[in-house]
Amino acid sequence: MSSSHEAALSPDFLAEEVRRYHHFIVLALWLAVVTGAEIVLIFLPIPVAAILTILTLMSAGKFFAVILWFMHLIYDKRLLFWCFFAGLALAFATYAALLMLFSVDRIDTRWFS
Amino acid sequence: MSDTAAAHEAPTSTGIDHKKLIMWLFLASDCMFFGTLISTHLLYRKLFPAGFTDAEGHQRFIQNLFNIELTSFSTFILLMSSFLMALAVSAMHKGQIKSFRRNVLGVIFFGLIFLGCQVYEFTHFYHEGLTIQNSVLGSTFYVLTGTHGTHVAIGVLWLIMMYFYSFTGKLGGHMGALDVEIAGLYWHFVDIVWIIIFTAVYLVEYLGPNGIWGTGLPAVAK
Numbered sequence: 001m002s003s004s005h006e007a008a009l010s011p012d013f014l015a016e017e018v019r020r021y022h023h024f025i026v027l028a029l030w031l032a033v034v035t036g037a038e039i040v041l042i043f044l045p046i047p048v049a050a051i052l053t054i055l056t057l058m059s060a061g062k063f064f065a066v067i068l069w070f071m072h073l074i075y076d077k078r079l080l081f082w083c084f085f086a087g088l089a090l091a092f093a094t095y096a097a098l099l100m101l102f103s104v105d106r107i108d109t110r111w112f113s
Numbered sequence: 114m115s116d117t118a119a120a121h122e123a124p125t126s127t128g129i130d131h132k133k134l135i136m137w138l139f140l141a142s143d144c145m146f147f148g149t150l151i152s153t154h155l156l157y158r159k160l161f162p163a164g165f166t167d168a169e170g171h172q173r174f175i176q177n178l179f180n181i182e183l184t185s186f187s188t189f190i191l192l193m194s195s196f197l198m199a200l201a202v203s204a205m206h207k208g209q210i211k212s213f214r215r216n217v218l219g220v221i222f223f224g225l226i227f228l229g230c231q232v233y234e235f236t237h238f239y240h241e242g243l244t245i246q247n248s249v250l251g252s253t254f255y256v257l258t259g260t261h262g263t264h265v266a267i268g269v270l271w272l273i274m275m276y277f278y279s280f281t282g283k284l285g286g287h288m289g290a291l292d293v294e295i296a297g298l299y300w301h302f303v304d305i306v307w308i309i310i311f312t313a314v315y316l317v318e319y320l321g322p323n324g325i326w327g328t329g330l331p332a333v334a335k
Binding site: 013020024028032035039052055056058062063070071072076080086087088090091092095099 | 127128129133134137138140141142143144145147148149151152153155156160181185188189192193195196198199200202203206207294297298301302304305308309311312313316317319320325
């Protein structure tokens with residue numbers, strides 16, 4: 001990178017980058033711990049519905065942690081978050097619509113074979 | 114928005130670099146793409162929970178095929194590659210090109226390990242009798258994880274090119290940092306998709322004595 005660019009970096013900007021650097025390390029450790037917990041969780045003798053709920057929350061937590069910090073959404077303009085959120089919402093809406101359309105417990109699967 | 118971000122505001126009507134905005138819009142569309150693939154897999158797992166029949170005519174269950182240790186390892190590898198990518202972007206913002214190269218090499222290495230694990234998994238499943246043609250499970254599983262693997266491979270190629278490009282001296286200044294940030298966005302997206310796949314495709318199969326979908330055939334409408 002050009003030295004002129006390096007020289008143009010203000011002390012505030014560099015301090016912010018150092019702060020983010022520490023956030024990234026903490027987040028990486030947190031992600032590793034949550035992934036480990038997910039693997040342990042599936043073998044615990046607790047009701048399936050409870051495990052499924054916790055797994056969903058843990059995945060959502062990891063998902064949003066990555067998009068907010070690693071992908072800088074928390075530091076960037078709100079518009080970017082809403083652009084991405086629109087795609088995400090449509091993806092969930094697709095899943096919900098498919099679930100309703102197929103009403104999975106009442107489908108005659110012989111039609112597919 | 115932070116003061117730092119404000120200081121680097123792009124001279125556009127939105128205040129966001131066009132390249133970055135387009136990348137986020139692309140990721141939103143890719144989100145819908147993967148959303149459809151994941152939804153299809155989950156719906157067909159519900160409709161056809163019985164697994165698949167191998168070449169010898171034996172009924173097989175996916176729970177017996179999955180190797181949770183291998184999948185957990187590749188998940189961990191991908192998460193850590195995301196961490197290194199964040200460090201690479203940060204290094205580029207600070208103008209530390211050597212640190213950027215080190216971190217990108219790490220991301221490429223981890224990406225290749227992930228792809229190696231996926232190739233091993235696919236080969237193992239194929240030899241156990243699960244093909245893309247012999248069952249609905251095979252079709253949805255290979256299409257979903259294969260599409261994700263293709264995304265990872267594209268990301269690895271992109272980063273390799275960026276790594277070599279950095280030696281030309283043209284990857285500098287604000288625009289260079291922006292290019293690296295955009296590559297980073299793509300890589301993190303690949304990571305978040307895997308976070309969902311890991312839970313929705315792999316972990317849920319271990320819930321309950323016969324997996325979350327059960328092993329019996331679904332009820333048929335009268």
